[in-house]
Amino acid sequence: MKITLIAIGKTEDKYLIEGMEKYLTRLKHYINFTLVIIPDIKNTKNLTQAQQKAKEAELILKQLSNSDTVVLLDEKGKKYTSVKFADYLNKQMVGSIQHLVFIIGGPYGFDQSIYQRANGNLSLSDMTFSHQMVRLFFIEQLYRAFTILKNEPYHHE
């Protein structure tokens, strides 16, 4: 199985870039993982939030194949403990899933077309994080999940 994370907009904040690099380097020892950054939509001042989400959705949908299993990062989504999330990933790996794609929405969330395409959703918290921060938190949780599956001493309950 391979995992892709799709996010919108290049990260400019150094602290996020450094954090992501740290966990991406670690994660690559466990899984074929790709981070796809969709460029920010230009001239958003002339767009409504709905129009911006629709444009982001077009770009997101272009990245997906019919056979992909798509999970949206969404604060209203399903909540897991880190151990349960590790179990979830393990089930996907031993099942027939070839490509698991997680998607982080843009600054205003997802267009309806993305909700319609999704196979599942995942909440990291009831709180709302910035679309930039979520990528770091999620990559750390993915790394944590693989250390749990390998029984490595990173996660402490």
Ligand SMILES: C[S@@+](CC[C@H](N)C(=O)[O-])C[C@H]1O[C@@H](n2cnc3c(N)ncnc32)[C@H](O)[C@@H]1O
């Ligand atoms: C600033 S939030 C958008 C909030 C927007 N009000 C909405 O309804 O989705 C940007 C993106 O970050 C992600 N996100 C933010 N907080 C999250 C959380 N607690 N759990 C999972 N994803 C989250 C989601 O993908 C969301 O689309």
